[in-house]
Amino acid sequence: MPRSHWLDPLARRVLQATGQLPPARSSATSNNALARPEPALPSNWFLDVNRGSQQQWRELPGCTDDMADLLVRLQRGGVQFAAADDLFRLLDLPTDLAQLWAPHLVFNWYGDAPLQPVRSCIDVNNASSEELTSLAWPDQRIHGLLRERRLRGFRDLADLQERLCLPASSVEALIGRVSFGQRRAGPSLPPRG
Template sequence: MPQRHWLDPLARQVLQATGQLPRPVVAAPQPTAPQPPAPPSWTMDVNRASRDQWVQLPGCGSDRADLLVRLQQGGVQFSCADDLFRLLELPADLAALWHPHLIFHWHGDAPLQPVETPVDLNTAATAELQRLQWPDDRVQRLLQERRRQGFQDLADLQERLCLPASTVESLIGRVCFGQRRAGPSLPPRT
């Protein structure tokens, strides 16, 4: 054990400051390992997020936020980021910015797995719509609504066909809305 100087610490500092005692040798600072990125300052439960929370995300404008809130109000939930990013057709760089802020708490039954190639609900033939394994009356309602006007998104499909949330959730990643057929102009929904 090194022997300590007999002077009290204050007297030692005074003598070191005046040069009468040598200053203590200070070890060179050790290089520090790079710190991991700081956690995001805020997170949100995707399946319970408000419109205000959605618009905080970079690139999430009011149209996207409104769509997500409408789906949520219809009972639709997302089980993982891939489902959300696929639905919104989010570019990879934007998805990377969103990912740290998103938490996926599932509030209900387990989701169904998506089919590999999506069915375009605005152009698919009746035989192709059978892949959805829907009852015939639901397929007929879809065709009837599609003749009036093409579907815009899942929320529009859910509202016009009065689909339960579990059905809409099972469509995430399985359907798309590529080409919208122009139908007669309809009065705005209230």
């Protein structure tokens, strides 16, 4: 078994002091921790989902920089979430994290009433033009989507909004209805004659 580097204990203490690693626990403490996990957030800590900053999102256990960035980009684009299920589907959040986050999330709606979700899911990067018509978009917008995805697939909902210049209401209507799979090779549009 290789010996650990001399810097390992010092680096570990520095990372623990800055909060990037959990604090060291004695074996007695770690046995108790396995029996009943400590709450990651104070019970009185809440996040307004539709107004949260990137720093506030990062306070949620398991929230990555990419997740926080996506949510803030959508927020800047005027997108709001009406319910936890929409948020959890968008982030593809595991059930255990969703249960941990749920008591701390507040869904205040700013402006008109939210749209009711529709339960069919379309892979925006691979759907045929016929499948995309179920989005109830004008033909011009669907052709714009097809043109943009030929250049490169969409990463996420915020990328779709930014590249197609979609209004917030259109993006909100897509939450839970679209996914962003890897772009498969093949033509998106029929050849022009």
